[in-house]
Amino acid sequence: AQSVSQHNHHVILSEAASLELGCNYSYGGTVNLFWYVQYPGQHLQLLLKYFSGDPLVKGIKGFEAEFIKSKFSFNLRKPSVQWSDTAEYFCAVTLYGSGNTGKLIFGQGTTLQVKP
Amino acid sequence: NAGVTQTPKFQVLKTGQSMTLQCAQDMNHNSMYWYRQDPGMGLRLIYYSASEGTTDKGEVPNGYNVSRLNKREFSLRLESAAPSQTSVYFCATWGGRAYNEQFFGPGTRLTVL
Numbered sequence: 001a002q003s004v005s006q007h008n009h010h011v012i013l014s015e016a017a018s019l020e021l022g023c024n025y026s027y028g029g030t031v032n033l034f035w036y037v038q039y040p041g042q043h044l045q046l047l048l049k050y051f052s053g054d055p056l057v058k059g060i061k062g063f064e065a066e067f068i069k070s071k072f073s074f075n076l077r078k079p080s081v082q083w084s085d086t087a088e089y090f091c092a093v094t095l096y097g098s099g100n101t102g103k104l105i106f107g108q109g110t111t112l113q114v115k116p
Numbered sequence: 117n118a119g120v121t122q123t124p125k126f127q128v129l130k131t132g133q134s135m136t137l138q139c140a141q142d143m144n145h146n147s148m149y150w151y152r153q154d155p156g157m158g159l160r161l162i163y164y165s166a167s168e169g170t171t172d173k174g175e176v177p178n179g180y181n182v183s184r185l186n187k188r189e190f191s192l193r194l195e196s197a198a199p200s201q202t203s204v205y206f207c208a209t210w211g212g213r214a215y216n217e218q219f220f221g222p223g224t225r226l227t228v229l
Contacts, residue, residue, distance in 0.1 A: 009156065032216055043206065044159075044220040051216060090158055094216070101166040102147050102210035103174070104218055106158035 002027045004093050006107035013081055014115050021076040021110050023091030030096040033074040034104070035065055038088045047089075050074065061085070083116045118142055120221035122207050128227045129197045137192040137224050139207030147210040148190035149174075149218065150182060152203040159206065165190055197228045 007022035025031065035047040048059025055067040065076045074091060091107040123138045139148065146167045151159040151174075161174030165184040179201060181193045194201060207221040 004158075006158075034217065036220075043222045046217050049217055092159075101164065101172075102212070102216075102218065103149070103161060103164060104159070104208075106151075106160070108156055108158045 002093070002095055002105055004091055004105050004107040006089075006091050006110050008110045009108065010111045010113070012113045012115065015083055016080050017114075019076070019078040019081045019085075019112070021089055021091075021112075023074045023076065023107055024072050025074070025091075025093045025105075026072065027093065027095055032094045032096070033065070033067060034092040034094075035059065035063070035074075035076050036090045036092060038090065040087065044090065047076070081112070081114050083114050085112060086114045087112060120207055120209055120219055122205075122221040122224050124224060125222065126225050128229065129194075130229050131198060133197050134193070134195050135197065135226075136194075137205055137207075137226075139190045139192070139221060140188050141207075141209045141219075142188065143209055143211065143219060144187070145209035145211040145219075146187070147212070148184065149208040149210070150180075150190070150192045151206045151208065152176065152201075153206060153223075154203050162192065162205075194226075197226075199228045202226060202228045 004025045033050040036044040037047050048057050050057045050067045058064045089110045092104045120141045149164040150162040153159045160176045163182040165171045168187045183191045205224045208218040210218045
């Protein structure tokens, strides 16, 4: 079965530290990749997405992600985190094949806590 | 535009009670989804509706039913609530490959005692 795995469940960083959150998926076909963020008490918002083309994708709030097809990975990065980045981050994949209906497969989520 | 709205925002039920979670969208999207979010498990798909008049099971459909009332509305029903259904429920919509992202509602936090 297709799956998405996020390696870090809980990350604690100090402000200005660099961030990298790992995401791997298991599917050999064409995929679209997403990172969503959920701030405390709020609903999910899209950070960035990859469809095709340049594997380095830039999103909102200074986040970026790199798609490495050979490693089935889509890691999220930010050079310098802020306290306001404290949130839960979800990696997600849609699979393209017959009957695809845009269903998202989510990773388990990573809780990021940024200390001021 | 309100986007995706969900009612209620919070609900407490006793075991065995029933309730319906409502979701409505004004984005004119064909596809709608119901997810549940549990700690350490991410979001899991309960049911989805690819278009008006169709519904299909997702990863965790047991104990739930859905109705795609029209293009705008997609409801989730718990016929006999169980403590294992304590969760946060999110509705989402998808506008097709041209948009290729799902838009989420604010969620319903459900507690079953």
